[in-house]
Amino acid sequence: xxxxxxxxxxxxxxxxxIALLIGGAFSYQQLNVPxxxxxxxxxxxxxxxxxxxxxxxxYSGYIVQAEFTGKRSLKEWNLGEGEVKTASKSEVKIQKVxxxxxxxxxxxxxxxxxxxxxxxxxxxxxxxxxxxxxTYVLFLRDTGDxxxxxxxxxxxxKYDISAGMQxxxxxxxxxxxxxxxxxxxxxxxxxxxxxxKLKKEVLEKxx
Amino acid sequence: MNKKxxxxxxxxxxxxxxxxxxxxxxxxxxFFDTTPTANYVKDIDTYIxxxxxxxxxxxxxxxxxxxxxxxxxxxxxxxxxxxxxSYDLRVAAGQLGLDYAGETRVYYLDxxxxxxxxxxxxxxxxxxxxxxxxxxxxxxxxxxxRRKTTIHEFGHGLGLVHQTSNSIMQQGKLSLTDPxxxxxxxxxxxx
Numbered sequence: 273x274x275x276x277x278x279x280x281x282x283x284x285x286x287x288x289x290i291a292l293l294i295g296g297a298f299s300y301q302q303l304n305v306p307x308x309x310x311x312x313x314x315x316x317x318x319x320x321x322x323x324x325x326x327x328x329x330x331y332s333g334y335i336v337q338a339e340f341t342g343k344r345s346l347k348e349w350n351l352g353e354g355e356v357k358t359a360s361k362s363e364v365k366i367q368k369v370x371x372x373x374x375x376x377x378x379x380x381x382x383x384x385x386x387x388x389x390x391x392x393x394x395x396x397x398x399x400x401x402x403x404x405x406x407t408y409v410l411f412l413r414d415t416g417d418x419x420x421x422x423x424x425x426x427x428x429x430k431y432d433i434s435a436g437m438q439x440x441x442x443x444x445x446x447x448x449x450x451x452x453x454x455x456x457x458x459x460x461x462x463x464x465x466x467x468x469k470l471k472k473e474v475l476e477k478x479x
Numbered sequence: 480m481n482k483k484x485x486x487x488x489x490x491x492x493x494x495x496x497x498x499x500x501x502x503x504x505x506x507x508x509x510f511f512d513t514t515p516t517a518n519y520v521k522d523i524d525t526y527i528x529x530x531x532x533x534x535x536x537x538x539x540x541x542x543x544x545x546x547x548x549x550x551x552x553x554x555x556x557x558x559x560x561x562x563x564x565s566y567d568l569r570v571a572a573g574q575l576g577l578d579y580a581g582e583t584r585v586y587y588l589d590x591x592x593x594x595x596x597x598x599x600x601x602x603x604x605x606x607x608x609x610x611x612x613x614x615x616x617x618x619x620x621x622x623x624x625r626r627k628t629t630i631h632e633f634g635h636g637l638g639l640v641h642q643t644s645n646s647i648m649q650q651g652k653l654s655l656t657d658p659x660x661x662x663x664x665x666x667x668x669x670x
Contacts, residue, residue: 313596316635317579318628320618320652331618351571352530353563357609359577383576392596396582415576416613422576429578447512447599462641 310393310451314461317397321466322428325473332411332424334372337433337478338364338380340402347383347420358394360384361420362402364410370478372412381420382410384430393451398444398461399427400454406432409478427459427467431474438479440471504642509665514638515603520670521554523636524561528571534612536572539622539629546630546657547637552667555637568636572610580620580628580652582609583635606636623654630658637666 322328329335340362347361366378374380384402386395402408411429412421423429437458445460454460459467525544531537544557561567586594587601594605610632615625630647639662642648647658658666 311598313598316583316632316641318581318631318650319579319614321650347576349573349575351528351573351609352533353528355528355530355563355569355571355607357571357573357575357577359575385577385579389596394596396577396579413578413617416574417576420576422578424578426578 307452308391310388310391312393312395312445312449312451312454312460314398314445315394315396317426319397319425321463322425322470325470325477328411328424328428328470329371331413332371332429333414334374334410334412334421335370335478336364336366336372336374336410336412337368337370338366338408338410340364340404340406340408341379342404344401346387358387358389360387360401364402364408367407370409382412383415383420383422385423385426395460397426397463398459399430400458400460402430402432405434406437407434409433409474427461427463428470430458431471431478432458433475433479438475440468442467442471502643503645503661504640505661505665506668509640509642509648509661510638510669511599511640513597513600513603514669515636517554517670519567519603520637521556523555523557524565524567525557525559526561526563526566526569527559528563528569531570531572531610534572534574534610536610536612536625536629539610539626540570542626542656543630543633547633547666550658550663550666552663553670555666555670566605568606568608570608570610572612574613575609575611576613577611578614580611580614580618580625581632582611583607583632584609603638608632608636618652620652621654623656624652626656627653630656634658634662638669639665 343363345361347359349357361381362384363379364382366374366376385399386401409431411424415422441457442459442464444462444464531540547555584607585597586605587597588604589595634648639648641650645659645661647655647662
């Protein structure tokens with residue numbers, strides 16, 4: 273082999289090694305960047321607290337099993353004079369249909385009563401957003417704008433029945449809690465025992 | 480253990496359970512950790528969006544204001560001449576695809592004079608109340624039910640927390656149309 277060829281090969285190997293080192297260092301840095309945390313602001317609301325899952329079913333036009341696709345945007349209702357009410361508009365893919373005129377494989381939008389805004393997680397009554405790892409039983413109704421579906425009773429109409437969530441993860445948030453300390457909870461409002469009772473009934477019936 | 484001791488224990492147990500199930504929150508327990516100041520509630524600059532009348536809820540809002548101003552032991556007053564850009568309390572209504580009848584949101588004023596969402600321990604500088612006519616219609620709320628929700632949200636605006644009995648601060652579709660004696664006592668103690 274000629275000297276020039278050896279040189280070229282050495283340079284190529286060196287460049288590749290440097291690229292690997294830089295890439296590896298970059299990946300390591302990416303993995304170790306702490307994820308952003310959020311302060312949690314909880315709104316108070318007035319709504320019907322259901323005694324059992326039959327009551328939730330009664331008001332549901334649709335009952336489905338679904339997964340969150342990862343597609344989420346903000347939904348804003350214009351209340352006039354500059355006042356806007358915000359929520360999350362989340363896309364879910366239907367896996368099973370228990371009630372209503374939806375079909376397996378359909379992708380629909382669901383309005384969730386929580387959203388991220390800057391460094392704040394803004395939630396009504398401790399509702400937590402769906403995530404891509406979950407498998408959800410959703411109790412839904414039509415809305416006036418026909419673009420998305422409302423979740424019956426907010427936290428009372430969304431249950432994660434995936435393997436890791438068979439033991440209900442819920443607790444009431446405290447003032448010093450941040451989102452990181454709550455994000456694995458399905459619900460962190462003040463009606464934890466009621467939520468657990470409803471979830472137990474859902475697991476017995478829809479699991 | 481003699482019969483008298485057993486009877487006393489049973490009676491004590493029953494009394495304790497009834498208190499747990501129907502505990503009425505009084506005085507400081509009936510309020511959030513941080514609340515409006517007495518100075519704030521004696522002159523609440525209030526802006527009522529046109530949407531409230533559009534959704535036929537102006538009567539309920541007027542009644543809520545009258546109810547709280549009428550509590551003789553408390554100095555609570557709403558000045559409804561505030562503007563849409565400068566107010567302590569704003570009430571709006573709409574057809575929201577979210578499943579609640581009413582919502583109360585609290586804000587504090589930060590060092591840059593910007594209103595930020597309240598997390599639990601900051602000052603109580605501004606309140607927004609949203610009334611959801613879509614929910615009220617879906618669940619067949621009567622006029623009394625709509626008034627109850629409106630008065631309930633105004634109660635949050637004064638710092639009251641949820642109660643489980645004998646209070647306008649109970650959650651749900653109820654026909655109470657006035658703050659109860661418990662609510663009046665708590666507000667009179669506070670303000």
